[in-house]
Amino acid sequence: MSNSKVINLKRRPSGTPTLADFEFTTAEVPTVGNGELLLRTTYVSVDPYLRGRMNDVPSYIPPFELGEPIASGVVAEVLESKHDKFTKGDYVTGSLAWKETQVAKPDGLIKIDPKQAPLSAYLGVLGMTGLTAYFGLTEIGKPKAGETLVVSGAAGAVGSVVGQIGKILGLRVVGIAGTDEKVEMLKSDFGFDAGINYNTTDDMTKAIADACPDGVDIYFDNVGGPISDAVLFNINKFSRTINCGAISVYNNTELPKSISVQPFLVRNSSLMQGFIVFDYADKYPAGIKQLAEWLQQGKLSNTETIREGFDNIPQAFLDLFDGKNTGKMVVKI
Amino acid sequence: MSNSKVINLKRRPSGTPTLADFEFTTAEVPTVGNGELLLRTTYVSVDPYLRGRMNDVPSYIPPFELGEPIASGVVAEVLESKHDKFTKGDYVTGSLAWKETQVAKPDGLIKIDPKQAPLSAYLGVLGMTGLTAYFGLTEIGKPKAGETLVVSGAAGAVGSVVGQIGKILGLRVVGIAGTDEKVEMLKSDFGFDAGINYNTTDDMTKAIADACPDGVDIYFDNVGGPISDAVLFNINKFSRTINCGAISVYNNTELPKSISVQPFLVRNSSLMQGFIVFDYADKYPAGIKQLAEWLQQGKLSNTETIREGFDNIPQAFLDLFDGKNTGKMVVKI
Structure with a gap:
């Protein structure tokens, strides 16, 4: 019997979350029962959608309970297995609690191969992030080569993958981000055709028009708010907007x-x-296969911002709302 | 050589149009050339979308020119034909100028049968109105029997047909309209399951929730604005909103x-x-066939508000924005 660090939701944030909304505590780790695994957390994913689960509002996934651990995408090492499909030393990924060590049933956990890709990639380009980009763009965006794609939150976890997939599929890709460094990186690291820094641009409507001489056919929207308003003035007949998130208004x-x-x-x-992304759960295997292929071919990069230390998970989450990440934000434990 | 009354666009309306935006004049009717028809206008359709064409803004159809005749859906009698597919006494429908008499090439005109349905029905349930309702609801709404459909502008030309088609397809149908008389008529004449008078309802969000105990699966939106905001709070997972018009904000x-x-x-x-509706032009014949079948079976009614007299066309158009029509507004010449 041992103890593990745990991070609970202390109170429901009003507006922008703060550290005071989180509670650092410890909990006893139970013994491993039949069919269960003892897991040590290796990487934790922090994601904007978690903000929604902190409100007491029914949504696609139930809200977090007050005084209970927060959960998100996690990569964990199997320390002990009483399940015949897993053995000590395996790595798994899935939705798990913010605990250093925990006992869990493997329902919904996927065994992952650390030789195929770095472990953290399974929270990024081969995980929910990559699948979100892939299914949103292909299933809703229905891209045709030669069309113009605009991506907001383009330097973020999902956005940077969306842009890369857009290029693979033959689109003109324009990204919107919040610093000159990010805009430069969109072009140099991810192959975007053009980028717009919304923090230094007075007339976003005109900037988008200039960057999209043939108008906007597909808009992958991670932000909502005034940036998305500006895109509206530039959409083409039969255009498709993929509403992936609205981080600009979540708080x-x-x-x-x-x-x-x-x-x-x-x-x-x-x-x-x-x-x-759960809407396309029945297509995950095909999506992961395609993304892994592109990753191995070097057509897709897994860009991460890695923080270290269990105690820094909440701060890493808060930093998402200040755009302090480039690509997927993960915390290494 | 004769003269014909004509109604031109005199100036572009600012906000709500007024009679002063129209010019009543006369023009010479040219002689009929080869391949042309001499047409006498029988019925004129007035529609909210015409408001958009009065602005000098590029849209799906070009704006009306100042000092030139307005055009809309018209039923006309062939007075003289120099085209081998039409003869004197035929009736045609299509987009024609607001002129009592005119010479036109028959491109885009359809010959119609006054024995199959009253002539005005070809501007209503068998015309753009009916096709708009039919294609919007079936192609975008993708209704499944048992689902709940909400229709705004429900007593209007398109809305009243949408509700009836919804009932034919096995949906629970809730209509939103602006007077108690209209709400009553939705239920008594068009078979809606419930109706809401937005002018006498304080809390539209709650009223929609009450009328839709299983939530809203399909929203056929003719109005935009605050009514559509209220619907948003009641939409179900995987719901579909059909944006047909936004009459509440056009002015x-x-x-x-x-x-x-x-x-x-x-x-x-x-x-x-x-x-x-033009997006589905390649499917018009199938749509008209289905609608005519339902009309003849008595499952669908063609509800009209008929005004009389060429000079009253502009006023009939203006009255659309005050909701003075029930069903399709047409002017009999």
């Missing part, structure tokens, strides 16, 4: 208002569709 | 703002899609 305490999208959609016979 | 002189739809779409994996 609003009042219901956010934007330009009415309806007249733009009517005028352009245009589509907007929200999704979460 | 706004400032860019209208609404609740940001993006977080709702993400949270519910929900779709919104705009369209115009």
Whole structure:
């Protein structure tokens, strides 16, 4: 019997979360029962969608309970197995609690191969992040070579993969990000055709028009808010907007208002569709296969911001809202 | 050589159009050339989308020219034909100028049968109105029997047909309209399951929730604005919103703002899609066939508000924005 560090949700954040919303504590690790695994956390994924689960609002996944551990995508090492499909030394990934050590049933956990790719990639380009980019762009965006794709939050975890897949599929790809360094990196590291720094651009509508001389056919929207309003003025007939997230408004305490999208959609016979990656769960194996192939061919890079230390998980999460990550933010334990 | 009354666009309306935006004049009717028809206007369709063409803004159809006749859906009698597919006494429908008499090439005109249905029905349930309802609901809404459909502008031309088709396809149908009389008529004449008068309802979000105990699977949106905001709070996972029009904001002189739809779409994996009926032009024959069949079976009614007199066309158009029509507004000449 041993103890493990645990991070609980202490209170529901009002607006932007702070460290005071989290509780650092310890809990006893139970003994491993039949069919269970003892797991040591290796990498923890922090993601903007977790903010939604901190509210007491029904959504696609239930809210976190107050005083209970937060959970997210985790890579863990099997320390002890009482399940016949897993052995000591295996690595697994799936949704697990923010605990240094825990006992869990392997339902929903996938065994992963540290030789095929670095372990952290399974939280990034080969994990929910990569699959979100892949299914959103291909299933909703329905890209055709030669079309123009705009990506907001382009230097973020999902956005940077979306842009790379866009290039693989023959699109003109324009990324929107918040610093000159990120914009430069979109072009130098990820092969974007153009980038826009929304923090130094007065007229986003015009900047998007300039970067997209043939208009916008596909918009992969990670942010919502004023940036997405500006894209609306540039959408083409039959364009598709993929609503992946709305990080710009997640911390609003009042219901956010934007330009009415309806007249733009009517005028352009245009589509907007929200999704979460779980909608495509039955296609995960095909998605991972395609992404792993591109990764091994060097067409896709796994860009990460890695923080270290269990105690730094909450701060890494908070930093997402200040755009301090480039690519996928993970915490190495 | 004779003269014909004509209605031109005199100036581009600012906000809500007024009679002063129209010019009543006369023009010479040219002689009929080879391949042309001399046509006498019998019925004129007035439609909210014409408001958009009065602005000098590029859209799916070009704007009207100042000092030139307005055009809309028209039923006309052939007075003289120099085209081998048409003879004197035929009736045709298509987009024609607001002129009592005109000479036109028959490109885009369809010959119609006054024995199959009343002539005005070809501007309504068998015309663009019916096809708009049919293709929007079936192609974008993808209805499944047992689902719940909400229709805004439900007593209007398109909305009343949408609701009826919804009932034919086995949906629970809830309509939103602006008077108690209209709400009553939705239920008594069109078979809607429930109706909401938005002018006498304080809490639209709650009223929609009450009328849709299983949530909203399909929203056929003719209005945009606050009514559509209220629907958002009630949409189901994988719901579809059909953006057919946004009459509530067409006359706004400032860019209208609404609740940001993006977080709702993400949270519910929900779709919104705009369209115009021309997107489905290759399927018109199949659509008209289906609608005519339902009309003849008595499953679908052609509800009209008929005004009389060429000079009353502009007023009939203006009255659309005050909701003075029930079903399709047409002017009999």
